[in-house]
Amino acid sequence: MQFAMNFALARHTMVVEQLERRGIRDPRVLEAMDWVPRHEFVPAELLDLAYEDRALPIGLDQTISQPYTVAYMCQEARLTPDDRVLEIGTGSGYGAAVLSLLAAEVHTIERLEELYVAASDRLARLGYENVHCYLDDGTLGLEREAPFDAILCTAGAETLPTAYQEQLAEGGRLIIPIGRHAHQEMYRITRHGNQYAHEHLGSFGFVPLVEGVE
Numbered sequence: 001m002q003f004a005m006n007f008a009l010a011r012h013t014m015v016v017e018q019l020e021r022r023g024i025r026d027p028r029v030l031e032a033m034d035w036v037p038r039h040e041f042v043p044a045e046l047l048d049l050a051y052e053d054r055a056l057p058i059g060l061d062q063t064i065s066q067p068y069t070v071a072y073m074c075q076e077a078r079l080t081p082d083d084r085v086l087e088i089g090t091g092s093g094y095g096a097a098v099l100s101l102l103a104a105e106v107h108t109i110e111r112l113e114e115l116y117v118a119a120s121d122r123l124a125r126l127g128y129e130n131v132h133c134y135l136d137d138g139t140l141g142l143e144r145e146a147p148f149d150a151i152l153c154t155a156g157a158e159t160l161p162t163a164y165q166e167q168l169a170e171g172g173r174l175i176i177p178i179g180r181h182a183h184q185e186m187y188r189i190t191r192h193g194n195q196y197a198h199e200h201l202g203s204f205g206f207v208p209l210v211e212g213v214e
Ligand code: SAH
Pocket: 062, 063, 064, 065, 088, 089, 090, 091, 092, 093, 094, 095, 096, 109, 110, 111, 112, 115, 136, 137, 138, 139, 154, 155, 207, 208, 209, 210, 211, 212
């Protein structure tokens, strides 16, 4: 019990001091970040760092994204409660858990089997019933569930995969970091008919988007 209370306090401090102070304004995003137990998504030996505003290793050279980055991408995706969302890069499942509180349905793809198994078990155990996990190559999007109101790519692409734009619904938003390893520029690409409006959002560091399943 003592532990649970400390985690809740640490989480709230993270929301106020790391997210609000750095400009996250969307109240639904702040509430979701205050709700999802990030300590359930980090390796046991890093529990102490669960509510620091930093990415942490989750094995296989991958990371759970920094809380600020998760909150920022969710905010910039302009999600509404009826949205159907696609996430590329399930990783720990943390981003999918946050998205599940902001949208109606979340589909999330991971290419590494070990991470896919761990994340889907974790999300089921924690009761995130509107999250659907897939072991697949996310560079192709998820044609059979398209179109999506929002697509969030949580790994850095060297070039923009064409599938994502095609799988956006009318008015849909794609949030994607593009560039070389750990030095990407984040864009929001919004679909208007067959036109796509590109907006530059800022610089971030992500692990690379890699083709194929392992
Ligand atoms: N959203 C995650 C962050 C994961 S880091 C979280 O909240 O924990 C990015 C993830 O993208 C890694 O797990 C990596 O294995 C995965 N990834 C990279 N290329 C991919 C691809 N082509 N398809 C699906 N997942 C991919």
